[in-house]
Amino acid sequence: MFEGLTEEAASEIRQRLDSVRAEGCRIGFAVESGSRAWGFPSPDSDFDCRFVYVRPVRQHLEFRPRRDVIEFPIVGDIDTGGWDLRKALLLALKGNAVIVEWLKSPLVYEEEPDFRDRLSRLLEEIMQPQRVARHYAGLLREHAPERDLKEVKLKRFLYAVRPAVALQWMSDRDFSALPPMNMLECLEGASVPQNVRDEILRLIALKKTSREMGEVSLPSCLRHFVAQTDADYAGLGSRFKADGDDEAARFAAAELFYRLEVERT
Known part of the structure; x- marks a missing residue:
């Protein structure tokens, strides 16, 4: 997958991602975050796998709302966690840089074809530098x-x-x-x-x-x-001053993107 990733770590991360899919979720992408992706790892740096997932329509109809994050216990040097696409988009609208950093990570564990391209085009539209x-x-x-x-x-x-x-x-x-x-x-x-x-x-x-x-x-x-x-x-x-009309347009674009991605799941 990328230099420094051991087969043991790769196998553990694959198992965790497979367990997310077993819940019915679709994984848009899973990437390395943290110091390895930032360009300044240590010999003992963790593997920080971060992913974005989409829940199927049926889970949106459940009475009890599900959490918007999926987290796994840190075991050894493996740290894995993901955000629901809705959470990622809401934070992007507020200017949180995390999702765009994940999107730009050069170290990729897996990705759905075209998902990062679709999301990248949306973020260019809705994120304000x-x-x-x-x-x-x-x-x-x-x-x-x-x-x-x-x-x-x-x-x-x-x-x-x-x-x-x-x-x-x-x-x-x-x-x-x-x-x-x-x-x-x-x-x-x-x-x-x-x-x-x-x-x-x-x-x-x-x-x-x-x-x-x-x-x-x-x-x-x-x-x-x-x-x-x-x-x-x-x-x-x-x-910087906010523009109310622009805010509404950006929110509508994010909402439409989210709805279409849920319908794909």
Whole structure:
């Protein structure tokens, strides 16, 4: 399937996906998320399989509503979970970047022919990059280290660097496009100072040879880049205004897509 995936892990993930289908659900796609897909895995990184599923019409007619997520216990290094398509679309309308990141993942476990293409065309229509930028600004604020910290967990710090780079990539394009999922690809297209770029690449190379929870000393240029980006985009929500008519049109497009996909199941 992809480099680094063991046959044991692949078999376990296949069994889990098969159990979802046994419930009558259709799986649109299943991909790798997390650090492996972002481009900075560790030797002991988990396999984070994420999938989007569609329930059949008959389950929508049940009196007791079903959960909109399917989760499996984390066993060893295998973490598997999925979202109902309805949940994915509702979050996409709000600007949550997760579903578009899954869609862009280069590491695919399985997919239904044409499903990702259909969903991609819809997301281009209904997702507003400005709202996605707010999502990344929130991630940056959540993971940014305190200013006076000299050493941090490498994994957590890269979780702050990733949205900072994504915001710069989007800002370079006037917040009119959605960034790549892979941070190396995103970094390539972002106007980041060369010394900051070099330090990011150094930390990524370090993470690929160290354990998940290893600590690292932060160079001042990188600490400043993350802190300044956090400050620059903290009030991002006030810069963009919603259009009521556009909101209704985007919701209607998502609703139609969802109904058609349910009818296919």
